[in-house]
Structures are given as structure tokens and as C-alpha cells.
Amino acid sequence: MSELRFVRMGFGADAVEYQKAWDEQRRVHAARFADEVPDTVLLLEHPPVYTAGRRTADNERPLDGTPVIDVDRGGKITWHGPGQLVGYPIQKLPRPVDVVAHVRRLEEALIRVCAEFGLETTRVEGRSGVWVLGDPVEQRPQALGELSLDFDPRLTDEEFDPRLNGPEYAPSNAGQRREDRKIAAIGIRVAKGVTMHGFALNVNPDNKWFDRIIPCGIRDAGVASLAAELGRDVTIEEVLPVVERHLKDVLENADLKPRVIEKAPAA
Secondary structure, three states, rough: OOOOEEEEEEHHOOOOOOOHHHEEEEHHHHHHHHOOOOOOOEEEOOOEEEOOOOOOHHHHEEEOOEEEEEEOOOOOOEEOOOEEEEEEOOOEEEOOHHEEEHHHHHHHHHHHHHHHOOOOOOEEEEEEEEEOOOHHHOOOOEEEEEEOOOHHHHHHOOOOOOOOOOOHHHHHHHHHHHHOEEEEEEEEEEEEEEEEEEEEOOOOOHHHHHHHHHHOOOOOOOOHHHHHHHHOOOOHHHHHHHHHHHHHHHHHHOEEEEEOOOOOOOO
């Protein structure tokens, strides 16, 4: 893979509006397809915004009519905002494109980032992103307010909506419930063999923003952040060079191969 270029678009008071970043992604995507620029990672913070991938269901959106930007990436609805480091790797991949391999590389880089800060994270089968695993069910607290783990309505009641049931079921409180919780979300799109969109790593955001939606469409887990899991202040400025270093190591040293297409045996 060619050398990776990093572009720091804006953080803090200079956070980048989502539409502006999306427009820049498309500009860089076209330039990368034409081989006018190298593989590029845009790094930034967004002002608070909800974005919905193509698979988002109506019953996963905010109930109060909060605006949501519908985007062309995979995945479902999520939130971006202050305290969250967002990265958009724009890379040319060999065709046929192996999307899963690209996602796994991003996960691997972010798992290494968390490990460097002293937090063990992992993948969860069937769920993209980077996760902090919860305790086994039998070892979790038996109650948090009205929550009883012997009967979790999120799993047994199709009409139950955690957005309407207070802090007991809020995604931001998954750590208190000792449930699995996502610390980094990943959603991508590949067009003309070049990737777009990417990852969002929760460094020190106010995770209560996630309580207004069903994050990534997952009802029986929650969200985490580096700061909350480590029990100390962690800043974007502190995390940024670590993310760049691990992305560079994983992505530049990847042995890129096209997806293997198995042909059906001749009749």
C-alpha cells in the first residue's frame, strides 16, 4: 500500500460541520480514484449530529423529531459530536473489494489504540466496531432501578422502547449494568474501489446523546468511552497521534488482496 496521508481537518472550536466533511470526503475520493492524491485519512471532530446509514429503521431514530442526516454508508444510526475522534480513511483497494477485511483492519488499529491507553477491547461476533466486553450475565448487578436481568424486556418484548424508559435502559449506562458496550463505531462505503466514511472513537464525549436513538440499531448493549472506562480525563489531543500511528502501521503494512470469489462448480 502507498504511504498514508493524514489531514487534520478541525477539532474543538474548529469542529467540522458534517456536510462540509462529507463534501471533502467526496472531493478526496474523486482525486484518489484518479490517482491524483495518495491514500488519505481525514481526522476531525463534528458538532453534535445524528447520521443514519442505509439500514436505519424508522423506530431507531430520535422520537422528538431531532434532525438526522441520511448518508450513503453502511450500518445504522449513530451520533457524532464533541469528544469523539472521527476518521475517514479514503483508500484505493484491489478489486473485487474485500469490505470485511477493510473493516477488520480499522478495528485492529483501534483495538491497539485502546490497548496503549490500558483498556482491553475486542470484536463481537456479528457486530462491527470495537467493544468493551461486559461481565457474564450471572455476574452482573441484579438490579439498576427497575432493571431485572431475569427478565430483560429489550430482548423479550417487541413493543419495548428503551428510549422511553429512563436511565435504567439507557445506552450511556451500559457500563453500570456491566453490559457489552461499543467504544468505536465503524461504517463505510466503497465506490469505484475507493473507501469512504470510516470510524468514530469515543474519547470523552457526553454519551447521553446516544440515549435519544437506538445506537447502531442494537438494543441489548450500550456505548463506552476511553475516559469513562479508564476513570480519568482523556483528550482528543492526547489520542490523535496514537490513532495516526496505529492506522499507519496497520494500513500501510496490510497485505491487500482482492476478495476471493468462489465459482459454483459446473453442472
